[in-house]
Amino acid sequence: MEGELRTVIEMSNAGIVILDGDYNIRFANKSTSELTGYQVEEFLGMNFMDIFSAENKKVIKDMLAEHRMGENIRSCSELEILTAQGNRKETEICITTTGDSNGTRKIYAYLRDISERKRSEEKLKITEEKYSLLFERVQQGLFISSREGKFIDCNQAMLDMLGYEDKEEFLSLDIARDVYVNPEDRRIFQDLVERDGFVKEYEVELKRKNGEKVTILLTGNIKRDGEGKIVGYEGINTDITERKNIEHELRKANDFFRNLIDSSVDGIIAADIKGNVVIFNKGTEKLLRYKAGEVIGKLHITGLYPPGVAKDIMRKLRSQEFGGVGRLETTQSTLVDRDGEHIPINISAAIVYEDGKEIATVGIFTDLREKLRMERELQDAQLQLLQSEKMSSLGKLAAGVAHEINNPLGGILIYSNLLIEEMEDSDPKREDLKRIADEATRCKEIVKSLLEFARQTGPKMEPIDINRAINEGLFFLENQAAFLNIEIIKKLDLTLPLIEGNSSQLKQVFMNIMVNAAEAMEGRGALTVTTALQPENNSVLIEFSDTGKGIPPEYISKIFDPFFTTKEVGKGTGLGLSLSYGVIEQHKGKIDVKSEVGGGTCFVIELPMVHKGTVLGAK
Structure with a gap:
């Protein structure tokens, strides 16, 4: 039994020590050696008090003093011991004493390493203190x-x-x-x-x-x-009581000012510093077709402007350049109404401050539509008068051209056709004569188109293949000197349907744009011709994009004006794009131009589809 008990003691993770009445160590297990750093042999014979500091020796003696002979009492305490290496180690020590009838006293000590637990407790204590400090602060x-x-x-x-x-x-x-x-x-x-x-x-x-x-x-x-x-x-x-009170006071002030400004003919809008609309007067209701209740507290101020415009206005308001910081002198801008229509307006605005802080913005808006409409009507009337005079001159020019050119062209056609009839089908010159005859016919059509434009009479419309008209124009231009060093890139949609139009007029429009492109590239570059179907618009898209020097922004708005040209005197009449514009309008289409100086030019034409089911590929 004693052997079994010793085995159990040696298996214990705690240090177990047996002392005599003078605290001399009579037995110690291996765990005691691991705990104290002393070999078991060293430990035997040592005085138990030697592993404690002076202050802890007193604690141990006080614990033992409580134990009277014959009483089986267990006392525990947490103390530091001194290891063989001189280190301090936190331990839990429990002591029990026994005695027999002969007066022999034995002391049993139980030692357990609690260093890790103490470190964890200290960390927990620090964490709790930090939490408590944060909680209170x-x-x-x-x-x-x-x-x-x-x-x-x-x-x-x-x-x-x-x-x-x-x-x-x-x-x-x-x-x-x-x-x-x-x-x-x-x-x-x-x-x-x-x-x-x-x-x-x-x-x-x-x-x-x-x-x-x-x-x-x-x-x-x-x-x-x-x-x-x-x-x-x-x-x-x-x-958030204070914040709510400020918002309440601001709403009261807004109500007061609304009563004053609702009678204004001009639109007046105010927004808080977050951009939420807080004032929207009746003048603005009429201008933008919103009811105040649909906007106040529901729409952000940026929703009433095109993208980026509200941000630009705030930039100007905070700048010195446009009336001083916090003020914007009258300047033209744009608002967006309920239906998405852009409304031209004059705006003057200011930032509202409180204790030096921005709290709101207010703007006054004047509708410019009627003013701009009257200006456009005046410009149109002036342009119409000028156009009438130009058309009169153009009509006389067209009549002279018809008289002077049609007769020689008729001769060319007659004699080229006679020569064709006399030639063998295998004669290589026959194709050249056919080209002469075809181009002479095209010249007559050009003269005819010029007369039709001058007289404002509609051309003869028939189903035509846009890709074929483009290819025929390119066939004539590709061999001209201006195009010899220009790369022609064709991106033609072969599934395009036929459209209702005049082939001769449209071909002349396409050729006119391509010749202008070649001149802009000065005979060297790339010309990309693209056609595509636009089912959503029920139309055909045609684009001519070049790599030329581009058109200055100030010329873009004038590019389709009659007699406007940037070419040298004697090198252009300025009628080409004006005539092209008229032709596309007669076809109920649209023509536009996009250009960037140094970045090339792109002419975009949209023509309505009529024959949706008929498809011809490019030839």
Whole structure:
């Protein structure tokens, strides 16, 4: 039995020591050696007190003094021991004494290493102290409450927020009855937090001890016990009473000013510093076709401008250049109405300050549509008068051209056709003569088109293949000197349907644009011709894009004007693009130009489809 007992003692992770009445060590297990750093042989014969500091020796002696002979008492304490290496180690020591009838006393000591536990406890203590410090120092009100409606804990900020000095008094309150202005809000909070596990910025009114109302944003989550059952809630309350009061006062001021400005014919809009519209007068209702109730508190100010315009206006308001910081002198801009229409306006604006801080912006808007319409009508009338004079001159020119050119062209056609008839089919010159005859015919068509344009008579319309018209124009131009060093890139959609148009006129438009492109590239570069179907517009898209020097922005608006040209005197009449514009309009289409100086030019033509089911490939 003694051997079995020794085996059990040696297996123990704790140090076990047997002392005599003078504290001399008579037995020590291996765990004692590992704990103290002494070999078992060294330990035997040592005095047990040698492993303790002076102050701890007294503690051990006091413990032993409590043990009387014959009493089997167990005393425990946590003390530091001194290891063989001179290090201090935290241990738990338990001592039991026994004695027999002969007066022999034995002392049994149990030693367990608690260093790791002590370190963990110290870390936990530091963490708790930090948490406690943070809990008390944070400016928002922190709380822990039970599910039944009592506060379990709170910080000082929570007490200050609700006007309580005595924490115990506060913890005794019934939350729903004594803290919530509307007790039902407590139940709503519980439903939300228990459904989702958390609540973020739930706005609610609480009561201070003196009855005053406090508006707070409540963010919280549920607390569960070890079995996962909801036992309470913890959260943070942010007092937004002051902010709500400021918003209320601002709304009152807005109401007062609205009464003053609603009679203004001009539109007046004010927005808070976040961009939320707070004033929208009747003049603006008429201008943008919104009702004030649809906008105030519901639309951001940027939604009333095209993209980027509101940001640019704020930049100008904060700049010295446009009337001084905080002011914008009258300048033209654009608003967007309820239906997405861009409304040209004059705007003058200002930033509203309070204690040096921006709190709002206000703008006055004058509708420019009628003014611009009258200016356009005046310009159109002037242009129409000028155009009438030009058309008169153009008509005389066209009549002279018809007389002077048609007769020689007729001769060319007659004699080229006679020569064709006399030639053998295998004669290689026959194709050249055919080309002469075809081009002479095209010249007659050009003269005819010029006459039709001058007389404003409609051309003969028939189903035509756009790709074929483009290819025929390119076939004539590709061998000209201006195109010899130009790369022609064709991206033609072979599934295009036929359209209703005049092939000769459209071919002349295409050739005119391509010749202009070659001149812009000065005989070297790339010309890309693209055709595509636009089902959403029921139209065919044609693009001519070059790598030329581009068109200056100030010329873009004049590019289709009659007799406008940037070429040297004698090298262009300025009629080409004007005639092209007229042809496309007669075809109920659109023509536009996009260009960047140094970045090339792209002419875009849209022609309506009529024959949706008929498709011809490029030839």
